[in-house]
Amino acid sequence: MADSSGPRFPLPDGFLMGASTSAHQVEGNNVSSDLWALENQPGTFIAERSGDAADSFHRWPQDMDLLRDLGFNAYRFGIEWARIEPEQGHVSRAAVAHYRAMVRGAVERGLTPVVTLHHFTSPNWFSARGGWLTEDAAELFASYTRTAVEVLGEDVRYVATINEPNMLALVHAMRRAAEQGRPSPTEGGDTGGVAFDPSTVEPSPNMTAALIRAHRAAYRVLKEADPGYQVGWTVANQVYQAEPGAEEIAAAYARPREDVFLEAAREDDWIGVQAYTRHRIGPHGPLPVPEGAETTLTRWEFYPEALGEAVRHTRQVVGAGVPVIVTENGIATSDDERRVAHTERALASLVAQMRAGADVRGYLHWSALDNYEWGSYRPTFGLIAVDPVTFARTPKPSARWLGALARDRHLPCGADRPQHVAASAR
Numbered sequence: 020m021a022d023s024s025g026p027r028f029p030l031p032d033g034f035l036m037g038a039s040t041s042a043h044q045v046e047g048n049n050v051s052s053d054l055w056a057l058e059n060q061p062g063t064f065i066a067e068r069s070g071d072a073a074d075s076f077h078r079w080p081q082d083m084d085l086l087r088d089l090g091f092n093a094y095r096f097g098i099e100w101a102r103i104e105p106e107q108g109h110v111s112r113a114a115v116a117h118y119r120a121m122v123r124g125a126v127e128r129g130l131t132p133v134v135t136l137h138h139f140t141s142p143n144w145f146s147a148r149g150g151w152l153t154e155d156a157a158e159l160f161a162s163y164t165r166t167a168v169e170v171l172g173e174d175v176r177y178v179a180t181i182n183e184p185n186m187l188a189l190v191h192a193m194r195r196a197a198e199q200g201r202p203s204p205t206e207g208g209d210t211g212g213v214a215f216d217p218s219t220v221e222p223s224p225n226m227t228a229a230l231i232r233a234h235r236a237a238y239r240v241l242k243e244a245d246p247g248y249q250v251g252w253t254v255a256n257q258v259y260q261a262e263p264g265a266e267e268i269a270a271a272y273a274r275p276r277e278d279v280f281l282e283a284a285r286e287d288d289w290i291g292v293q294a295y296t297r298h299r300i301g302p303h304g305p306l307p308v309p310e311g312a313e314t315t316l317t318r319w320e321f322y323p324e325a326l327g328e329a330v331r332h333t334r335q336v337v338g339a340g341v342p343v344i345v346t347e348n349g350i351a352t353s354d355d356e357r358r359v360a361h362t363e364r365a366l367a368s369l370v371a372q373m374r375a376g377a378d379v380r381g382y383l384h385w386s387a388l389d390n391y392e393w394g395s396y397r398p399t400f401g402l403i404a405v406d407p408v409t410f411a412r413t414p415k416p417s418a419r420w421l422g423a424l425a426r427d428r429h430l431p432c433g434a435d436r437p438q439h440v441a442a443s444a445r
């Protein structure tokens with residue numbers, strides 16, 4: 020296991036330390052959602068269906084007990100629109116009560132709930148009508164958000180409206196390209212189950228504008244209901260790095276895929292940073308992972324410093340006045356020691372940004388549990404292993420390591436170590 024005995028950075032008061040999940044990826048049997056329909060369609064291109072997922076729909080009390088016992092003080096989880104409004108205009112009171120119990124359950128355990136309203140999946144009826152591009156999409160999302168207020172009550176402060184709108188927009192563009200027979204097939208990744216090379220397409224301005232409208236509409240609903248809600252959205256930070264001479268190309272590549280979504284957060288109460296790896300951009304566009312570099316189960320480059328770089332870039336684009344919460348950061352690996360090594364370096368890069376003045380309010384690791392990675396169970400991101408048959412939960416050593424940091428209220432900061440130790444950690 021990585022050495023965490025080096026210098027430590029004391030956590031500011033109120034700093035959230037915890038882990039994240041999303042509804043579809045852990046609950047199981049999200050039968051009224053669009054993705055469930057796609058996963059179960061005959062001849063679907065999706066390799067593996069979500070099925071029972073981690074059965075967190077029933078086992079959430081155990082999940083929250085574990086997070087509390089490990090030492091965390093926060094849990095980010097999603098509520099599922101497709102369960103709350105399985106048919107247009109029909110609100111499932113049972114689903115509202117279910118999520119309300121989860122919110123109360125988190126608070127009773129001393130876990131600050133960070134609640135996501137939309138994480139990739141929509142009700143099937145919404146997508147069948149045309150999804151985010153239908154004329155009244157923002158209104159429909161606002162109406163769902165009004166119901167979600169009953170779930171949040173006075174217990175929740177941090178609300179994320181839409182998770183990774185930039186990925187939603189990109190996946191939409193990929194599906195359009197697939198329908199037109201354009202894309203170059205690759206495998207898996209963070210693509211909502213669509214297996215195509217994202218560099219060949221870019222989000223359409225219409226889709227981007229529609230998502231921003233929906234976000235703003237939900238923001239207004241939440242603030243009208245309770246001005247104390249702290250509302251933001253969470254962006255997939257791609258950490259685009261320009262090769263020398265490719266600065267303008269990289270900026271043009273990043274803008275529709277990330278920066279436009281960050282700019283839309285300038286009026287928000289916080290911004291969610293989600294970083295896993297970097298993407299190098301050369302004069303002709305994206306470059307492959309460097310020869311010989313370590314890669315993870317999602318085939319992403321092992322590059323933990325992406326987290327600090329994502330925070331720096333986010334601050335530059337959004338502005339220093341909007342606080343940051345790291346709502347996702349992690350690694351898909353079957354080697355838990357690599358998870359600790361990755362997270363330790365990621366946290367050190369985060370500390371460096373905090374020391375440089377970044378207002379960071381929390382770190383929520385992706386993911387609390389091994390879960391459904393949009394088409395496959397193979398990439399395991401969890402701090403806690405889940406048996407696919409019995410659903411037994413087993414915290415990994417990384418969970419105990421990160422939980423101990425949360426309990427001790429310190430983060431590792433490799434940059435402060437004597438030079439030779441820091442160098443060997445790179």
Ligand code: IFM
Nearest residue numbers: 041183208209293347392
């Ligand atoms: O599992 C996903 C999550 O749903 C959104 N952010 C990236 C994670 C890892 O791919």
